Amino acid sequence: MSGELARSVLYLPASNARAIEKARNLDCDVAVLDLEDAVAPEAKIEARVAAVAAVKAGGFRPRLGVRINALDTDWGEDDLDALAQAGAGLIVAPKVETVETVYALSARAPDAALWAMIETPRGLIALNEIAAAGGGLQGLMLGVNDLAKALGTGASPDREPFKPWLAALVVAARAHGLLAIDGVFNRIEDVDGLAAEAAQGRLYGFDGKSLIHPSQIAAANAAFAPSEAEVQAAQAVVAAFAAPEAEGRGAIRVGGAMVERLHLGQAEALLARHAEATNRR
Structure with a gap:
């Protein structure tokens, strides 16, 4: 895209x-x-x-x-x-x-x-x-x-x-x-x-x-812009996978839900769109 x-x-x-x-x-x-x-x-x-x-x-x-x-x-x-x-x-x-x-x-x-x-x-x-x-x-x-x-x-x-x-x-x-x-x-x-x-x-x-x-x-x-709640959830996913205990793991628990690396990619994409939209203001 x-x-x-x-x-x-x-x-x-x-x-x-x-x-x-x-x-x-x-x-x-x-x-x-x-x-x-x-x-x-x-x-x-x-x-x-x-x-x-x-x-x-x-x-x-x-x-x-x-x-x-x-x-x-x-x-x-x-x-x-x-x-x-x-x-x-x-x-x-x-x-x-x-x-x-x-x-x-x-x-x-x-x-x-x-x-x-x-x-x-x-x-x-x-x-x-x-x-x-x-x-x-x-x-x-x-x-x-x-x-x-x-x-x-x-x-x-x-x-x-x-x-x-x-x-x-x-x-x-x-x-x-x-x-x-x-x-x-x-x-x-x-x-x-x-x-x-x-x-x-x-x-x-x-x-x-x-x-x-x-x-x-x-x-x-x-x-069509991420909400503040979506941004915070995405940040939590990115931070969780960046933690030392997540190294080498394909799925981890974040906020009471199991999150896989595909969700990490989605979170990173959402944060990139949020940053682009913020820069346009």
């Missing part, structure tokens, strides 16, 4: 100059300038010019990405070529359905990291092949709105229709060392609903959540 923090991945319309400027100092881990769903057809070219200018100018506190239009649209190939020439560090590709699409993206933007959005039934069927593509692919994202439309699912507060696909995307990401990013939560003013869905995403193993409004950043950062 990539070491980059991706607890909060905020989409901002590249057609909105104020949104781009605001993104420079936001507390999200990744700011994605959107050329796709958030931009009307008549504004696509202007938005591309603005995104290229932002990439070239730099100066963003979050990691900066750009979501292009799909390659089979009137704008996708030009989006990709312009951003590759501008030196974009992260390109988000929507509606990826085949491994060949990832190959094409990597070939035309060889220096960029790629995140593939899985948001169609065909994408779900090809999930493992897409995840195994290699090249610049660093992450998988679940596009829940398009997926819900394509599958014809009904509304559910706990995302019952999506649970198989939540798990499947995390499995594919973990099998190939990729980030797994959960989908958006549409009800901007539903603070409790966002917190519950972010907690569910973390429970399933996601690294972070896609966001549609800056007001959602703090909740996502909190949900």
Whole structure:
């Protein structure tokens, strides 16, 4: 799994100059300038010019990405070529359905990291092949709105229709060392609903959540960061295995539970994520 923090991945319309400027100092881990769903057809070219200018100018506190239009649209190939020439560090590709699409993206933007959005039934069927593509692919994202439309699912507060696909995307990401990013939560003013869905995403193993409004950043950062209790438990495991009496032992007792060396690895990884998140503050 990539070491980059991706607890909060905020989409901002590249057609909105104020949104781009605001993104420079936001507390999200990744700011994605959107050329796709958030931009009307008549504004696509202007938005591309603005995104290229932002990439070239730099100066963003979050990691900066750009979501292009799909390659089979009137704008996708030009989006990709312009951003590759501008030196974009992260390109988000929507509606990826085949491994060949990832190959094409990597070939035309060889220096960029790629995140593939899985948001169609065909994408779900090809999930493992897409995840195994290699090249610049660093992450998988679940596009829940398009997926819900394509599958014809009904509304559910706990995302019952999506649970198989939540798990499947995390499995594919973990099998190939990729980030797994959960989908958006549409009800901007539903603070409790966002917190519950972010907690569910973390429970399933996601690294972070896609966001549609800056007001959602703090909740996502909190949900996908280790709690103080988790940090203390991890520190206890690391300290216990560092003690002389643990030398050569594969399992020891810590806080009334048997802990194996696989738990030591988990504890060390959790503490590393905690340190990275702390350094970003």
